[in-house]
Amino acid sequence: MQDSAPRKLVLGSTSAYRRELLQRLRVPFTVAAPDVDETPRLGETPLALARRLALAKAQAVAAQHPDCVVIGSDQVADLDGEPLGKPGTHERAVAQLQKMRGKTVVFQTAVAVVCQSSGFCQEDVAPVRVVFRDLSDAEIENYLRAETPYDCAGSAKSEGLGIALLESIDNDDPSALVGLPLIRTSRMLRAAGIALLGPV
Template sequence: MTQTARPAPALVLASTSRYRRELLQRLRLDFTVAAPEVDETPGVGEAPAALALRLARAKAQAVAARQPQALVIGSDQVADLAGEPLGKPGTHERAVRQLQRMSGQTVVFHTAAALACQARGLLQTDLASVRVRFRALQADEIERYLRAETPYDCAGSAKSEGLGIALLEAIDSDDPTALVGLPLIRVARLLRAAGLRLP
C-alpha cells in the first residue's frame, strides 16, 4: 500500500509590505499575503529589539488565528538610535528630522521574523540586528535624497537597496536581506525547522 505525500501547508506572509513580498519571492515558494492589522505602537520604555520581536509575533499570530492550518510568517523592523526606536516616518518632515538625527551616527536596525501555525501550536522567532553607520549628511543631501526616493514607508527613512546606500559609510550584517525588511537566512531556517522543503 503506497502512502500519498501530505500536501505542504499553505504559506502566508502576514504583511502588506511590497519589500517583504519581493524578498520572500526569492525563496521560490508559493505563498499568499494577508494584512495582519496589528497596532504597532511601542510600549512605554520598550526596547527596539523587543518591540520588533513582539510585533513580528503579533503579526504572525493575528493571521494564524484567521488561517489556523497555515504556516504564517510575520516580520517587523525597528531602527534603534541609542536605544530609542525609530519607526516609519510617514511624512517628508519627519524623514528630514530622522536623517538629521542619524547623520554621523551608528543605527542598529532590528529585523525580527516569526513563524506561527495555530493548528500545530507553533510559534518560533528569530532576530537579525544590522549595524549601519551613516555619513555626516548635509541638509541639501538629505533634501535631494528624500525628493528622489521618498522612503517614507521605511524605518529610518533610507533604502539601502536603492539610492539610500549613498548616505552610508558601512553596513555590518550576517543576513544581508534583513536591512531591506525580511531576514531571509533566518526565515529559511525557521521554515526548514517547521518541515518545509525549500527548493
Template sequence: MSARPLVLGSTSRYRRELLERLGIPFEVAAPGVDETALPGEAPAQIARRLALAKAHAVAQRFPHAVVIGSDQVADLEGEPIGKPGTHERATQQLRLMSGRTVVFQTALAVVCRETQYEALDLAAVRVSFRSLTDAEIEAYLRAEQPYDCAGSAKSEGLGIALLDAIDNDDPTALVGLPLIRTCRMIRAAGVKVL
C-alpha cells in the first residue's frame, strides 16, 4: 500500500483502465486544462506541456498526493493530429495517414507538490498505417467509432487491422498511458507498486 495517495489527472477512460492494471488504489480527477495547441507548437511539445499542466492542475487540489498527468498527440511529419470528435474528421484523418508513418507522442508527468517531486517523460510510438481504402475506413469507423482517440484509431481494438507495424519500447504508450514509465516514475515519487 502506498504511503501517499495516487491521483490520475485525466478524464480518459483508456488511461483509467490502464492504471487499474497495476492494482494500486487511486482517485481520478478532471484537470480542466485547455488543450488548445499554441501557435507553432510541435506535437511533442504540445504533449509535454499538456501532461505537465494536467498534473499541476490536479496537484493544486491534492497537494499530498502523487499526481499523474498524460497527453497524447499524433505527429504526422511535424503536424499535430488530435482527437477527431466527428465521423467526418476521423475519415479525413485516416485518409491522411493511409500508407504513412505517424508518431504518437505520449507524454507523462508525475508531480507531488508536498515533496516538490516533478518528472516528465515522453514515449514516442512509430505507427505505420497500411494503405487504406475508403470502404475499409468507413467500415472501421462504423464498427469502433474512435472519435475520442488521437489519430482516429484504437490499436487495442479493431484499429490494429489498419496497421502494418508498431515500433516502441512500451506497448501501453499507444493506448495513452505508458505503464513502464508510469511505474518507474511513481516509484521514484514514493508510491509502492509491488
C-alpha cells in the first residue's frame, strides 16, 4: 500500500531562480540546502564540474530524504574551457564580463534526479551557447549597478537586463540559462514516477 503512494519531491537547492522555475510545473515540492563543496578539481572541465556538482547536490539531499525524489542542479559558465562561477563581488563580476565581451560562452546547466530508496538516478546537461556583445566598460558598470547579478554564474542574468548584454542565445531547453532545464527535468521526473500534467 505504501509503495503506491506518490513520492514527495525535494529541490536540492536554495536558488530562488530554480525554485521559481520548478514552480512552473505545478507539482508540490519542498526545498533543502545541499551541503556540497563546489570547489573545482584540478584540471576539471566546466562540463564535468557542472555534472559532478548537480549529482553531488542531489545525492547529498537524497541521503537526508531517502524516500523522496530529489532534484540537484548546477550551472558553470564555460569560456574557452575556463569555468566561471558566481562572481560574489562587484569587482569579480566586472572582470568576468570584460573577459566574456565579444565572445561565445557555453553555460553548462546540469540537472540530476535521484531517489535513494528506489535506486533511481539520472543526470543530463543542457548546454546554452551565448554570444556576448562587445560591451564597453560603461555598459558593464551600468548593468552591474542595475542588476547586481553576483549570485549568477558568469554574472549574466538573462531573464532581466542581462539580455541587453547578448547578441544571441542558442539552446534546446529554454529555461536552462536561468538555472534549471525544465524539459530535461520533466523527462527525468516522469521516469522517477512523479506525475506531471495530471488532473487539476
